[in-house]
Amino acid sequence: MALRGRRRPGPELTASLTGGAPGLPAPSELELGRRAYRARRSRRSTGVALVSTLVFAVVAYLVVTRSPGWPRVQTTFFSLSVGRDAFPSILRGLWLNLQVLLIGGACVVVLGLGIAVLRTLRGPAFAPLRLLATGYVDLFRGMPLIITLYLVGFGLPALRLQGVPNSPFVLGTLAIVLTYSAYVAEVFRAGIESVHPSQRAAARSLGLTHRQTTRIVVLPQAVRNVTPALLNDFVALQKDVGLISVLGAVDAVRAAQIYVGQTFNFTPYVVAGLLFVLLAVPSARIADGVAARARRRQQSGSVL
Amino acid sequence: MSAVLDVRGVVKAFGDNVVLRGVDLSVDEHQVVALIGGSGSGKSTLLRCASLLETVDDGQVLLDGEDITDPRVDADAVRRRLGVVFQAYNLFPHLSVLDNVVLAPTRVHGRSRADARDEALTLLGRIGLADKAGEYPDRLSGGQQQRVAIVRALAVHPRVLLLDEITSALDPELVGEVLRVVREVAAQGMTIVMATHEMGFAKQVADTVCFLDAGVVLESGPPEQVLGDPVEPRTRQFLSRIIDAGRL
Ligand SMILES: Nc1ncnc2c1ncn2[C@@H]1O[C@H](COP(=O)(O)OP(=O)(O)OP(=O)(O)O)[C@@H](O)[C@H]1O
Ligand SMILES: [Mg+2]
Numbered sequence: 308m309a310l311r312g313r314r315r316p317g318p319e320l321t322a323s324l325t326g327g328a329p330g331l332p333a334p335s336e337l338e339l340g341r342r343a344y345r346a347r348r349s350r351r352s353t354g355v356a357l358v359s360t361l362v363f364a365v366v367a368y369l370v371v372t373r374s375p376g377w378p379r380v381q382t383t384f385f386s387l388s389v390g391r392d393a394f395p396s397i398l399r400g401l402w403l404n405l406q407v408l409l410i411g412g413a414c415v416v417v418l419g420l421g422i423a424v425l426r427t428l429r430g431p432a433f434a435p436l437r438l439l440a441t442g443y444v445d446l447f448r449g450m451p452l453i454i455t456l457y458l459v460g461f462g463l464p465a466l467r468l469q470g471v472p473n474s475p476f477v478l479g480t481l482a483i484v485l486t487y488s489a490y491v492a493e494v495f496r497a498g499i500e501s502v503h504p505s506q507r508a509a510a511r512s513l514g515l516t517h518r519q520t521t522r523i524v525v526l527p528q529a530v531r532n533v534t535p536a537l538l539n540d541f542v543a544l545q546k547d548v549g550l551i552s553v554l555g556a557v558d559a560v561r562a563a564q565i566y567v568g569q570t571f572n573f574t575p576y577v578v579a580g581l582l583f584v585l586l587a588v589p590s591a592r593i594a595d596g597v598a599a600r601a602r603r604r605q606q607s608g609s610v611l
Numbered sequence: 612m613s614a615v616l617d618v619r620g621v622v623k624a625f626g627d628n629v630v631l632r633g634v635d636l637s638v639d640e641h642q643v644v645a646l647i648g649g650s651g652s653g654k655s656t657l658l659r660c661a662s663l664l665e666t667v668d669d670g671q672v673l674l675d676g677e678d679i680t681d682p683r684v685d686a687d688a689v690r691r692r693l694g695v696v697f698q699a700y701n702l703f704p705h706l707s708v709l710d711n712v713v714l715a716p717t718r719v720h721g722r723s724r725a726d727a728r729d730e731a732l733t734l735l736g737r738i739g740l741a742d743k744a745g746e747y748p749d750r751l752s753g754g755q756q757q758r759v760a761i762v763r764a765l766a767v768h769p770r771v772l773l774l775d776e777i778t779s780a781l782d783p784e785l786v787g788e789v790l791r792v793v794r795e796v797a798a799q800g801m802t803i804v805m806a807t808h809e810m811g812f813a814k815q816v817a818d819t820v821c822f823l824d825a826g827v828v829l830e831s832g833p834p835e836q837v838l839g840d841p842v843e844p845r846t847r848q849f850l851s852r853i854i855d856a857g858r859l
Contacts, residue, residue, distance in 0.1 A: 505701045506701060508664050508697070508701065509695075509697060509701035509702075509703070511664065511690060512662050512664060512690055512695035513690070513695075513714065513719060513763070513764075513767065514688075514690045514692075514719040514720075514767065515687070515714075515715065516687050523714065524703055527705045528703075528704065531705060
């Protein structure tokens with residue numbers, strides 16, 4: 308990944324927390340007082356957060372379970388037995404979603420990066436390419452994903468062209484890649500533009516060609532700048548892969564749907580939904596962590 | 612003997628703002644030329660034209676007799692023969708000090724990594740930064756970064772080194788360490804053109820001082836003459852302002 312190799316130890320930080328770096332003078336009364344105050348304050352805000360969360364949870368629980376329709380809702384949406392029966396086939400479907408996610412995600416990065424680079428090319432010779440890339444982004448960023456899915460999933464096979472696959476898995480992935488590449492291209496482009504022109508000047512003055520400059524100097528910095536935003540898009544992609552079900556691919560959503568159709572119980576949807584959430588949580592935490600690290604790097608130690 | 616760098620009647624305008632109105636400047640091998648002049652007089656612009664970071668609007672720049680302002684010339688090949696150091700260092704923040712220095716020798720000049728690395732470490736050692744080779748630029752002081760930038764420019768064995776006010780972003784106590792490096796490089800025979808506000812340094816190191824004013828080289832000659840006893844009233848005026856500011 309782009310963030311490789313920049314991990315730095317923070318001896319100052321750990322030392323100030325444990326208060327005992329060798330060679331550091333013993334903390335003064337003043338500093339001890341400040342530390343005690345900070346600790347008190349953080350204990351208090353943790354307490355407030357805990358209590359308010361608890362109160363909210365209890366209230367929400369009571370309101371829902373005391374509602375007149377609750378018994379019915381419980382049996383149709385939260386039936387343990389139906390959930391257990393549906394679980395294996397939904398999980399098998401989720402494996403398909405995961406494949407779409409990984410293959411599609413990789414394609415999105417490559418295509419998005421390519422389009423972003425095309426959009427930043429200067430000079431009249433590249434005008435047609437630039438125009439094409441801009442048109443692509445405008446089209447697929449504006450088009451609702453569901454419509455792209457229908458057009459690609461049903462329109463493309465209808466052409467009956469030689470060699471066009473008609474598996475909903477392939478076509479669904481293609482539609483998702485088309486849409487997401489447009490978004491990701493814009494993220495990359497913002498990253499490329501965030502690298503100061505003086506970096507380019509420095510690289511060119513060393514004799515690097517335009518291409519080398521882009522590849523060795525600009526893109527690595529651009530990618531590093533936009534990694535948090537990219538991870539955010541990845542989390543969004545994670546749930547949108549569930550949309551391939553509209554093409555008939557038997558993914559987690561479709562598997563749940565089949566089950567719902569048989570039992571008239573909506574619990575399988577809840578199961579599928581929770582599985583998607585579980586899938587998203589690690590990526591969301593990684594995204595948070597990366598964003599926090601990027602922030603730290605920019606401020607290098609400031610508390611604000 | 613023909614000049615290494617020969618600027619002939621260079622004109623450069625940004626929109627309506629004509630910055631250079633026919634600049635002539637000739638730099639011989641092993642010579643150190645200092646460009647002085649008020650803020651906005653076009654020193655940076657002239658250096659950027661000479662390093663093909665800007666296209667000139669008229670006139671010529673010759674490098675070893677070759678007209679590098681000719682659009683048929685391969686600009687990348689020309690820049691390979693030049694070394695440029697900027698006011699704001701412009702080190703690559705995602706590369707270590709060593710990788711900054713070996714980037715051009717390996718990627719542009721096709722030298723082996725081991726070979727380029729050895730030379731880079733020697734050069735870094737000479738400026739007292741060999742132990743910082745693995746460090747990232749933002750962990751260095753401004754003076755250290757600027758010295759690395761000089762080494763990065765030297766690592767490609769340029770025909771001429773172009774320095775653009777390389778000490779003006781530095782705290783006063785860091786200026787000395789950077790100028791010491793420049794002095795050493797000059798003593799080894801490097802051809803140098805430097806825009807500078809450090810008149811004392813120009814006096815010590817430069818063979819020729821050029822005063823740039825209103826888009827032309829108004830006065831040029833040995834430092835004792837231009838800085839000590841200028842002919843042109845405008846030069847006198849500029850220098851007296853500098854003296855008032857305590858910089859000479
Ligand atoms: N890219 C640009 N676009 C428009 N105007 C520019 C550009 N670069 C420089 N200029 C203008 O050209 C003039 C000369 O600028 P230049 O940077 O060459 O001056 P300088 O002599 O280096 O000044 P300083 O000592 O402050 O660095 C200024 O009026 C500046 O506004
Ligand atoms: Mg300048």
